[in-house]
Amino acid sequence: MYALSHPLLLDTALRTGIALPSPYPAKPFAHLFAGIPPRALAAGEGLAWEGSPVENVHLVMSGVIRSVRYLRDGRRMITRFIYPGDVVGPADGAMYRSTLEAVTRAQLVALPRARWDHAIAGSPELRDALFAMLRDVADSAQRHAVLLGRQTAEERLAAFLLGIARRVGEGGKGPVQIVLPMGRQDIADHMGLTLETVCRTFTACQRLRLIRVWRRRHMWLLDMDALAGLAGATAPRDGRGASQRTARCV
Amino acid sequence: MYALSHPLLLDTALRTGIALPSPYPAKPFAHLFAGIPPRALAAGEGLAWEGSPVENVHLVMSGVIRSVRYLRDGRRMITRFIYPGDVVGPADGAMYRSTLEAVTRAQLVALPRARWDHAIAGSPELRDALFAMLRDVADSAQRHAVLLGRQTAEERLAAFLLGIARRVGEGGKGPVQIVLPMGRQDIADHMGLTLETVCRTFTACQRLRLIRVWRRRHMWLLDMDALAGLAGATAPRDGRGASQRTARCV
DNA sequence: CGCCAATTTGACTGACTTCAACTTGCGTGG
DNA sequence: CCACGCAAGTTGAAGTCAGTCAAATTGGCG
Numbered sequence: 001m002y003a004l005s006h007p008l009l010l011d012t013a014l015r016t017g018i019a020l021p022s023p024y025p026a027k028p029f030a031h032l033f034a035g036i037p038p039r040a041l042a043a044g045e046g047l048a049w050e051g052s053p054v055e056n057v058h059l060v061m062s063g064v065i066r067s068v069r070y071l072r073d074g075r076r077m078i079t080r081f082i083y084p085g086d087v088v089g090p091a092d093g094a095m096y097r098s099t100l101e102a103v104t105r106a107q108l109v110a111l112p113r114a115r116w117d118h119a120i121a122g123s124p125e126l127r128d129a130l131f132a133m134l135r136d137v138a139d140s141a142q143r144h145a146v147l148l149g150r151q152t153a154e155e156r157l158a159a160f161l162l163g164i165a166r167r168v169g170e171g172g173k174g175p176v177q178i179v180l181p182m183g184r185q186d187i188a189d190h191m192g193l194t195l196e197t198v199c200r201t202f203t204a205c206q207r208l209r210l211i212r213v214w215r216r217r218h219m220w221l222l223d224m225d226a227l228a229g230l231a232g233a234t235a236p237r238d239g240r241g242a243s244q245r246t247a248r249c250v
Numbered sequence: 251m252y253a254l255s256h257p258l259l260l261d262t263a264l265r266t267g268i269a270l271p272s273p274y275p276a277k278p279f280a281h282l283f284a285g286i287p288p289r290a291l292a293a294g295e296g297l298a299w300e301g302s303p304v305e306n307v308h309l310v311m312s313g314v315i316r317s318v319r320y321l322r323d324g325r326r327m328i329t330r331f332i333y334p335g336d337v338v339g340p341a342d343g344a345m346y347r348s349t350l351e352a353v354t355r356a357q358l359v360a361l362p363r364a365r366w367d368h369a370i371a372g373s374p375e376l377r378d379a380l381f382a383m384l385r386d387v388a389d390s391a392q393r394h395a396v397l398l399g400r401q402t403a404e405e406r407l408a409a410f411l412l413g414i415a416r417r418v419g420e421g422g423k424g425p426v427q428i429v430l431p432m433g434r435q436d437i438a439d440h441m442g443l444t445l446e447t448v449c450r451t452f453t454a455c456q457r458l459r460l461i462r463v464w465r466r467r468h469m470w471l472l473d474m475d476a477l478a479g480l481a482g483a484t485a486p487r488d489g490r491g492a493s494q495r496t497a498r499c500v
Numbered sequence: 501c502g503c504c505a506a507t508t509t510g511a512c513t514g515a516c517t518t519c520a521a522c523t524t525g526c527g528t529g530g
Numbered sequence: 531c532c533a534c535g536c537a538a539g540t541t542g543a544a545g546t547c548a549g550t551c552a553a554a555t556t557g558g559c560g
Contacts, residue, residue, distance in 0.1 A: 050484065069396045069484040077396040093382070097389050098484075127377070132343070134384040139347050141391035146319045146327040148398035149442025153548070184507065192399025197548055199508055215557075216507065234300065234348075235322040403516070434539060444517055449540055465525075466539065 028129035029087050032119050033059045036109040041065075041102040048100040056110035057089035063106025064181040067098045068189075078190040079141065081182065083167065090116070090130055091137050103182045146234060148192045153201045156191040158230035161211065165221055175212075176221045278379035279337050282369050283309045286359040291315075291352040298350040306360035307339035313356025314431040317348045318439075328440040329391065331432065333417065340366070340380055341387050353432045396484060398442045403451045406441045408480035411461065415471055425462075426471045 038061050041047060047058070047065065065082040079098055082088055088100060120126050147156050165176045180187070188195040205211045210227055212220040221227055288311050291297060297308070297315060315332040329348055332338055338350060370376050397406050415426045430437070438445040455461045460477055462470040471477055 069392065071396070071400060071482055072485040073482075075400045077399045079392040079395055091385060091388055093385050098392065121374070124371070130381075131384070134381070134388060135341060135343050138341055138384060138388040138391055141388055141395060142319065142329045142348065145329055145391060145395050145398055145442075146321070148395055149327045150321060150325045192395075194549055195507080196509085196550080200548090203508075232321055232323075234319040445539080446518080446541085447516060450516095453540075 028126060029059065032116065033109045033111055036111065038107040038109045041106045041108070043102055043105050045102045046099065047102065047108075048096045050096050050099045052096050054089050054092050054094060054096055054113060056112055057087060057116040058108045058110050060084050060086050060088065061107045061109060063108075064103040065106060065108075066101050066103050066182070066186060066190075068101060069098045076189050077192070078186060079144075080137075081190070087133070089113070090120075091134055103186060143234065151232070153191075153193055153197050154205065155230045155232060156193065157187075157198065157201050157205070158210075158227045160187065160191055161219065161221055162224075162227055162231050165224075173224055176224065178219050178221065180217045180219065278376060279309065282366065283359045283361055286361065288357040288359050291356040291358070293352055293355050295352045296349065297352065297358075298346045300346050300349045302346050304339050304342050304344060304346055304363060306362055307337060307366040308358045308360050310334050310336050310338065311357045311359060313358075314353040315356060315358075316351050316353050316432070316436060316440075318351060319348045326439050327442070328436060329394075330387075331440070337383070339363070340370075341384055353436060393484065401482070403441075403443055403447050404455065405480045405482060406443065407437075407448065407451050407455070408460075408477045410437065410441055411469065411471055412474075412477055412481050415474075423474055426474065428469050428471065430467045430469065 041063065048054075050069065060082055062084055064084075065086075065088065066078045067080050067082060067088075068076050068078050070076045081103065082100070092098075120130055147159055151159070161178065164178050164180065168176065168178055182190075184195045184198050187193075188198045191198070193201075202211070202213055206213055208226075210221070210223050210230075212222055214220075291313065298304075300319065310332055312334055314334075315336075315338065316328045317330050317332060317338075318326050318328050320326045331353065332350070342348075370380055397409055401409070411428065414428050414430065418426065418428055432440075434445045434448050437443075438448045441448070443451075452461070452463055456463055458476075460471070460473050460480075462472055464470075
């Protein structure tokens with residue numbers, strides 16, 4: 001486990017309820033960052049801005065980062081949360097395509113882009129890992145689009161909570177405890193809702209005994225099956241594809 | 251231009267109003283597909299299903315394909331439309347992550363995955379092109395998420411129409427003519443709306459003299475500036491990032 | 501212990517959806 | 531070539547989920 005090789009990872013994992021492994025294990029890239037002193041970010045502090053050049057590739061050691069896109073009038077969408085073990089930068093090309101801000105206090109290490117590119121160019125393994133990582137970013141953005149475009153507030157939040165639970169590694173039936181590292185507004189901006197709707201929906205889920213909330217940031221997922229049913233992953237269809245006209249009624 | 255080297259591309263470009271170049275020019279990959287006889291798909295026909303193995307990489311020669319994700323109850327989201335010159339398969343890894351169906355009659359050529367992988371492994375140029383393509387898929391999925399989560403019906407459709415106009419290569423001020431290759435239901439399922447809302451919003455835009463609709467599939471974009479204002483690309487913010495608490499009021 | 505931002509709850513509004521009827525125009529076959 | 535049939539699209543009326551505005555509550559932090 002990478003956590004063993006770097007205490008910071010395990011530390012945050014405990015404090016925020018986010019355990020490794022993260023979806024794109026740092027393992028294949030971790031050695032590139034060895035020996036570089038970590039940089040600290042305060043909660044809310046910015047790391048990079050949309051449109052600015054990508055000078056470094058960062059490995060998040062502790063804390064949580066949000067990747068945000070702003071509209072001119074201030075509306076914003078958090079496209080994804082970035083957790084310890086995640087690498088940021090390579091998916092953006094030469095320019096950042098979104099703004100990066102720390103959600104919690106965070107620590108990360110920066111690797112100059114040239115060194116990163118050189119390492120990637122020289123290693124088929126790293127290349128494959130990078131491909132996989134990019135595919136994963138694309139896939140989760142598309143799954144996110146399904147949520148945003150076609151699922152209700154309750155379904156979106158069920159999916160959100162299960163996503164966090166998956167990071168903790170808990171997939172079991174029984175109550176799973178999680179800690180939310182971000183506030184309600186961030187959750188709302190990630191799920192395409194308002195903060196009030198997030199609150200009300202959590203309250204409703206609590207009444208239905210799907211979850212239990214303690215001190216705002218702590219939750220128990222009481223009924224994983226029901227939550228999974230709500231989150232409802234996309235469903236492959238058997239047989240030949242529906243013709244265009246029957247698309248709505250399955 | 252690739253269109254010159256393969257008449258099919260130009261043909262569809264004319265019929266559907268979709269001119270090359272597409273966002274990921276086929277150019278770097280085109281030679282891999284040289285000499286393979288194209289396969290025809292009827293409108294509505296399926297090409298691949300979510301969860302099935304990716305056996306071939308396809309180059310679309312003519313027509314339009316939709317990439318769809320279904321929920322269990324039949325709700326669906328079209329994550330993207332795939333146009334002539336686009337390559338499908340590499341972004342999915344070993345398994346398709348969405349279902350592919352022809353929107354219009356289409357023709358495409360299939361390259362066995364092993365040959366594709368071999369070609370990519372052997373060419374730094376192709377590798378870079380593939381990286382760029384994957385980044386583009388991820389980026390457009392994230393921009394799409396902003397639309398779905400934070401923009402109104404009118405804004406979403408303005409962005410949709412401008413996206414089609416961009417393919418035709420027309421960016422000017424004056425009226426731009428486009429042809430929509432897909433029906434209202436497909437537009438709705440791509441923009442997270444209902445077909446009725448798409449209709450009503452087109453009608454409203456027509457009353458505002460932003461567009462003119464002729465025979466359902468043909469449109470003139472009369473006021474590109476106004477449409478661009480509605481579509482409102484994401485806005486980089488200057489200065490240091492907003493702290494978490496001021497996020498909503500800019 | 502007290503301050504204050506974050507969160508929760510309440511009342512009301514509105515954008516988009518739903519259900520339903522009507523219209524258009526493409527494609528087919530006489 | 532034209533009429534017919536029917537799916538695709540449009541419009542209308544009513545409903546609903548989530549948004550907005552506002553007030554009350556909570557709990558982290560100094």
